[in-house]
Amino acid sequence: MSSEVIAREVKRRRTFAIISHPDAGKSTMTEALALHARMISEAGAVHGKGGRRSTVSDWMEMEKARGISVSSTALQFSYSPGDADAADAPNVINLVDTPGHSDFSEDTYRVLTAVDAAVMLIDAAKGLEPQTLKLFQVCRHRGIPVITVVNKWDRPGRTPLELIDEISERIGLIPTPLYVPVGIAGDYRGLLDRRTGDYIHFERTAGGAKIAPEELLTADQAAEREGDAWVAAREESELLAELGQDHDQEMFLAGQTSPMIFTSAMLNFGVRQLLDALVEFAPPPRGRESIDGVERAVTDPFSAVVFKVQAGMDTSHRDRLAYMRIVSGEFERGMVVTHAQTGKPFATKYAQAVFGRDRSTVDTAFPGDVVGLVNAMALAPGDTLYIDPRIQYPPIPSFAPEHFSSLRVTTADKYKQFRKAVDQMDAEGVVQVLRNDVRGDASPVLAAVGPMQFEVVTARMKAEFNVDTIIEPLGYSLARRTDEQSAPELNRQRGVEVFTRSDGAILALFSDKWRLQYIEKEHPDLLLEPLVAAAD
Numbered sequence: 001m002s003s004e005v006i007a008r009e010v011k012r013r014r015t016f017a018i019i020s021h022p023d024a025g026k027s028t029m030t031e032a033l034a035l036h037a038r039m040i041s042e043a044g045a046v047h048g049k050g051g052r053r054s055t056v057s058d059w060m061e062m063e064k065a066r067g068i069s070v071s072s073t074a075l076q077f078s079y080s081p082g083d084a085d086a087a088d089a090p091n092v093i094n095l096v097d098t099p100g101h102s103d104f105s106e107d108t109y110r111v112l113t114a115v116d117a118a119v120m121l122i123d124a125a126k127g128l129e130p131q132t133l134k135l136f137q138v139c140r141h142r143g144i145p146v147i148t149v150v151n152k153w154d155r156p157g158r159t160p161l162e163l164i165d166e167i168s169e170r171i172g173l174i175p176t177p178l179y180v181p182v183g184i185a186g187d188y189r190g191l192l193d194r195r196t197g198d199y200i201h202f203e204r205t206a207g208g209a210k211i212a213p214e215e216l217l218t219a220d221q222a223a224e225r226e227g228d229a230w231v232a233a234r235e236e237s238e239l240l241a242e243l244g245q246d247h248d249q250e251m252f253l254a255g256q257t258s259p260m261i262f263t264s265a266m267l268n269f270g271v272r273q274l275l276d277a278l279v280e281f282a283p284p285p286r287g288r289e290s291i292d293g294v295e296r297a298v299t300d301p302f303s304a305v306v307f308k309v310q311a312g313m314d315t316s317h318r319d320r321l322a323y324m325r326i327v328s329g330e331f332e333r334g335m336v337v338t339h340a341q342t343g344k345p346f347a348t349k350y351a352q353a354v355f356g357r358d359r360s361t362v363d364t365a366f367p368g369d370v371v372g373l374v375n376a377m378a379l380a381p382g383d384t385l386y387i388d389p390r391i392q393y394p395p396i397p398s399f400a401p402e403h404f405s406s407l408r409v410t411t412a413d414k415y416k417q418f419r420k421a422v423d424q425m426d427a428e429g430v431v432q433v434l435r436n437d438v439r440g441d442a443s444p445v446l447a448a449v450g451p452m453q454f455e456v457v458t459a460r461m462k463a464e465f466n467v468d469t470i471i472e473p474l475g476y477s478l479a480r481r482t483d484e485q486s487a488p489e490l491n492r493q494r495g496v497e498v499f500t501r502s503d504g505a506i507l508a509l510f511s512d513k514w515r516l517q518y519i520e521k522e523h524p525d526l527l528l529e530p531l532v533a534a535a536d
Contacts (some may be wrong), residue, residue, distance in 0.1 A: 002512060003299035006330055006366060013368035014282045014327070016368045017111050020121035021129035025151040029121060029265040030075070030097050033353065035211060036271050037077035037093070042209045045266065074323060074370040076353055081276045091279045094370055097265055107308070110381055110429070112138050113396050114307040114325035114370065117282035119274070120146045120258070124157030124185045126164050126233070136171055139255075145276055146258045154264040157185030164245070176247045177240060177260040177265040178277060179270070180233045184485055188264055189226060191273065192233040194246070196220075199230065200273075208267040253283060285368035288327050292390045298367040302329030302337065303386040305393050306379050309428045320424070321354065322376035324385060327393070331365040340384035340392040350374035363534060381429045400531040401432055401447035404476045404509060405454050408443045410468040415442070421465040425457050426502050434499035434507060445499060446471070447479065447507075476509035478516065480528040493519055507531075 020026045028043075033045045075097065078090040092468035096115055098108040112118065118139050122128060139146055150163055164175045182191035182199065190201040199222030201215040222230045240246070259277055263270030285295040288305075296303050304324040333351040338344070351362045354372040365371050373379065382484040409418040422444055426433040431454070432447040439445065446454060455469050461467045476497070482490060483506055487498045495511035496519065508514040508528065520528060 006299045007332075009092075009366040010148050010285050010368065012089055013094065013284055013366065014050045014117065014278050015096070015115050015285060015368040015370070016117040016119060016278060016282055017098050017108075017115045018119045018121055019098065019108065019132060019139065021114075021123070021126070021131040021229070024121045024123045024126075024129070025265045026098075026121055029119075029151060029263070029271070030095065032265040032268050032271045033093075033095060033275065034075060035268060036275060037079050039075070039077050040253065042461070072295070074354060074372075076369065079275055080309070081279050082272070084514070093278065094368055096370060096390070104175045105431075108135060109138055109399065110307045110396055112142060112144060114305065114323075115144065116368065117278070118127075118144050118146050119278075120148050121151050122148065122163070124150050124152045124163070124262075125155065127158060127163055128170055133171065136173075139387070140171075143255060145253050145255060145281075145283065146173065147274070147282065148173075148260045149270075149274060151265055152258065153181055153185050153188045153221055153262045153423070154267050154269065155186055156508045159184070160262065161239075164240075167258070171256075174245060174251075174257045176245045176252075176257045176259040177237075177262075178247060179261055179273060180237045180240075181262040182222070182227050182233045185530055187227060187229075187343045188262075188267070188269055191262065191270060194237050194240070199226070202267070202269045204267060210268070211272075212268045214272070247281070249281065252281060262454065285327075288393060291394050292392075296328045296391050296392070298328050301329045301387045301389065302335070303327045303384065303391050303393075304331070304337075304371075306376075306383040306385070307381055309376070309381055310378060318372070320377055320428075321352070321372045321374055322379040322383075323354075323370055323372055325403060326365055326367050326369050326371065328367055329387065331362075331369070331371060333361070333363045335382045335387070337385045337387055338390070339378060340386060340390070341380075342378065344378070346376075346378065346385060347372075348373060377427075380427060399449045401449060401479055402453050402477060403448050404434075404474040404479075405446050405448075405451075405471045406439065406474060407441050407446055407454075407457070407469055407471050410470060414467045417465045418461070418469070421467055423502075425460070430460075431457055433502050434501075434509075436497070436499045445474065445509075447501075447509075474509075475511050477512055479509050480506045480516065481531060482506050482508045482529070483527045485526070486526040489523060490519070509529055 018026050018029060028382040031043050032039050073366055075095045077093050079093050082091040096111050098111045120136060122132060167173055167175050179191035179193055182192055190199055192199055197219050199217040201217060204212045205212055247259050248257060253370050259281055261270055261274050262279060285298055287295045289295050304326045306322050306324045310321050334349050336345050336347050339346045352359045352372045352374060362371050385391045409415055422433060425431055434445040434447055448454060457471050458471055461469050487506060490496050490508045491498050495515040496508055498508050
C-alpha cells in the first residue's frame with residue numbers, strides 16, 4: 001500500500017488509555033464510550049441491571065466477582081464528531097483498557113508504552129489519588145499528553161476551581177477546561193461550552209442505560225432556564241480566561257497543560273464531549289526510535305511492538321494471545337513477519353481484535369491499531385515484529401517486585417500441569433518466577449508488584465489448568481540484581497536468598513532495606529544493582 005494511503009489512515013487514528021485510581025469509574029467510562037460508539041446498545045452491566053457488577057471489558061471471573069479490572073483489553077471503534085463533514089471518513093479510536101488496581105500497575109505501564117495519549121480520570125470528590133499520581137508520572141516520563149476528566153459529577157464533590165488548583169499544585173499540570181459544569185457536584189445539569197458560550201443541557205435516561213439526550217441552548221436561554229447555576233458557571237469561565245487557562249495545542253502536546261472535561265459516566269453525561277476532544281486534540285500515531293536510535297516513520301514498512309501476552313481468555317481453547325501495537329506500515333493478516341528477538345519468521349494467520357471475551361478477525365490494520373495474535377507462544381512483552389529492513393525497539397522495563405511468595409501444587413499427580421501453568425504465567429509477565437537449587441522446581445518463588453497478582457495466579461491455575469495450589473508469603477520485601485561471583489557470599493548472609501529468574505538474571509532477595517544497607521556497608525565488593533522501575 002502506498003505511503004500516502006498509510007499516512008491518511010494514520011491521520012484518522014487516535015490511540016489512548018484511561019489512567020485512574022481504583023473506583024474512579026474507569027470501567028464505567030469504558031462502557032459509556034462503547035455505548036456512544038454504538039458498540040453496545042445499553043450500558044446496563046455497570047448500573048446494577050440483573051445484579052451484575054462487571055462491565056463489557058471485564059472477562060476474568062475474579063474481575064467479575066470483585067468489580068475490578070485486573071487485565072487489559074483493547075477496543076476499536078469508529079467515531080465522527082457531530083460537526084464532522086459527511087464526506088470525511090470517520091475517525092478510528094483505539095481504547096486500550098487498563099487495570100485500575102495498584103497491584104497491577106506493571107500491566108498498566110506496559111499499556112502506556114502502546115498509546116499516544118492518556119485520559120486521566122479523577123473522582124469529583126476525591127481528586128488526585130496515589131495510583132493516579134503514579135501513572136501520571138509514567139505519562140510525563142514517556143511524554144504522553146494527558147486529557148483530564150473529572151468523573152462522578154452527578155454525586156456530591158468538590159468545586160471545579162478546587163480540583164483545578166489541586167492538579168496545578170500537586171503535579172504542575174495546568175488544567176484548561178473546555179467546558180464548565182452547570183450545577184454543583186451532585187446537581188449536574190449540563191455544560192457551558194467555553195469556546196462558543198453555548199449551553200449543553202443533558203437529560204437523564206432510565207438507569208443511565210442509554211445515551212443521554214442533549215439540548216443546545218444559547219447563553220440567554222441558559223440564563224433563563226438555570227438562573228444562578230448558569231451565572232456561577234459563566235463567572236468561573238471568565239475567571240479561567242483571565243488566568244490564561246484556555247486550551248493551547250502546543251502546550252498540551254508538550255505536556256504542560258491538559259484539556260479538562262466534567263462528566264458522569266454513570267449517567268452518560270459529557271461522554272460525547274470527551275470523544276470530540278480526543279479526536280480534535282489527541283495526537284495521531286507517531287514513529288518510534290529503535291534501540292540503535294534510528295526512527296521508523298509510520299509510513300515505513302511494517303513493524304510492531306508486543307506490549308502484553310494473555311492466556312486463558314477463551315475457556316474452550318487453550319490459546320495464548322499477544323497484543324501488538326502497530327508502529328509502522330500496513331498489517332495484513334497472513335503476512336509472515338520476523339521476530340526480532342529470535343530472527344525467526346512468524347506467521348500471522350490468526351489475527352484478531354479482542355475486547356473482553358469478544359473476538360473478531362482482523363484482515364488489515366495500520367499504525368496505532370492494536371491486534372491480537374493467537375497462539376503466539378514465542379512472543380513476550382517488549383518483543384518486536386517487523387518486515388525488512390530489520391528493526392528492534394527498546395524493551396519494556398519491569399517494575400521492581402515488592403512481594404514474594406512460594407508456590408506449590410497440592411497433589412503430586414498434577415505436577416506436570418503445575419509446571420506448564422507456572423511457565424505460562426511467567427511468559428505472560430503476570431509474575432516473575434524465581435528458582436534456586438534449595439527450593440527446586442517444585443516450589444518456585446513468585447515475585448510481584450502487588451499481592452493480588454498472586455491471587456490471579458492461583459485463580460487461573462484452578463480455572464485453566466485444574467491445578468490446586470498453595471501460596472505462602474515469604475519474608476522478603478526487595479530485590480537486587482547480582483552475579484555469580486557475589487551469590488555464594490550473599491547466600492551466607494542472614495535474611496538474604498539468591499535466585500535465578502527465568503530470563504537468566506540472578507536476583508538477591510532481602511528481608512528489609514536495613515539488611516540490604518548493612519550488607520552493602522560490610523561487603524562493598526558485592527554486586528547489588530537496583531532493578532529498573534517504571535517511573536525511573
